[in-house]
Amino acid sequence: MLRTNPPAHTRLRALVSKAFTPRTVAHLRPLVTSQADALLDAALEKGEVDLIEAFARPLPLRVICTLLGVPPEDEETFGAWGMALSRGLDPDYLLTAAELAQRAEATRGFAAYFTELIAQRRAAPSDDLLSRLVTVQEQGDSLTESEMLETCVLLLVAGYETTINLVANGVLALLRNPGQLSLLRADPALTVSAVDEMLRYDPPVHWAGRVALEDTTLAGHRFAAGDGIVIVIGSAHRDPEAYPDPDRFDVTRFTGSAPATRHIAFGFGIHYCLGAALAKMEAEIMLTALLRRVRNLALTTDRLTYRPHLLARGLETLPVRLSA
Numbered sequence: 001m002l003r004t005n006p007p008a009h010t011r012l013r014a015l016v017s018k019a020f021t022p023r024t025v026a027h028l029r030p031l032v033t034s035q036a037d038a039l040l041d042a043a044l045e046k047g048e049v050d051l052i053e054a055f056a057r058p059l060p061l062r063v064i065c066t067l068l069g070v071p072p073e074d075e076e077t078f079g080a081w082g083m084a085l086s087r088g089l090d091p092d093y094l095l096t097a098a099e100l101a102q103r104a105e106a107t108r109g110f111a112a113y114f115t116e117l118i119a120q121r122r123a124a125p126s127d128d129l130l131s132r133l134v135t136v137q138e139q140g141d142s143l144t145e146s147e148m149l150e151t152c153v154l155l156l157v158a159g160y161e162t163t164i165n166l167v168a169n170g171v172l173a174l175l176r177n178p179g180q181l182s183l184l185r186a187d188p189a190l191t192v193s194a195v196d197e198m199l200r201y202d203p204p205v206h207w208a209g210r211v212a213l214e215d216t217t218l219a220g221h222r223f224a225a226g227d228g229i230v231i232v233i234g235s236a237h238r239d240p241e242a243y244p245d246p247d248r249f250d251v252t253r254f255t256g257s258a259p260a261t262r263h264i265a266f267g268f269g270i271h272y273c274l275g276a277a278l279a280k281m282e283a284e285i286m287l288t289a290l291l292r293r294v295r296n297l298a299l300t301t302d303r304l305t306y307r308p309h310l311l312a313r314g315l316e317t318l319p320v321r322l323s324a
């Protein structure tokens, strides 16, 4: 879907959107709420954790597995495939031999696992997204076996690591801007705007690619038909013409009668992120729970490192001390 143009894109997107609806997202709310609380209980008990391992990672993993009908006992295997496939989105020349091997292994493992799961859902549909993908029909059309497999890969790769990074990058921005953290604590109604600001300030996906379909000139640059174009989202988000004082993290930026220019963290146009509402719902619930349950939250080190990745921007770990 991500790499097709109309009419192929229109057809695929219509079929998948018919299965992945706002109701699908709404049904996941109770799960996200209870998971967030359970993970915070365990983290508070420990007092010092890597917030990614303890909170930001397991929740989006549970959500994507629930969506696709993967049982909890297979979650960790599935998560490891997700990371390997996502790492594998970068150009091959940036990947180590081990990363290339992990990607190949994940591709094989994923295909075998989902071929089986799709067959099971075909025989006995349940109420998960996979069952709806198997049965969805649009004007007599349906998804082929390989389209279904590719859609499952896309949902995992597009929806797992990105959501981890939104939550972890966002919490880091709050910890580095204590005034903004206090503002948000004092007025939880700012959470929606805060999540948008997190997406603008430190976007989980840093670029998107396009190919010029015809000779064209954009902002004074000439592109010939067939040229590749890299749209650097992280850079657009620091454009002072679009966002006043763009290097300032401001949780109120997206409130008020004249909210700031919308961000492009979820892309734009026909490929606009299909999971945007789900990702925002997860982040809003997680952030609300974190601020409600955790009174004291502090980094235990200033030396943070980022995972090697050109496309996704995410921390290796987020070590914190926390108490209720």
Ligand code: HEM
Residues within 6 Å of the ligand: 001, 002, 003, 013, 064, 154, 155, 156, 158, 159, 160, 162, 163, 166, 203, 204, 205, 208, 209, 264, 265, 266, 267, 268, 270, 271, 272, 273, 274, 275, 276, 278, 279
């Ligand atoms: C914070 C989390 C997320 C971010 C930052 C994000 C970002 C993006 C971006 C930038 C695109 C457009 C790429 C392009 O135009 O080339 C996109 C597309 C897409 N995303 Fe997300 N995404 C997130 C979460 C999710 C989730 C949770 C799902 C589903 C479970 C998802 C599914 C998709 C799909 C299917 C597309 C392709 C749409 C199309 O090609 O028509 N994303 N996402």
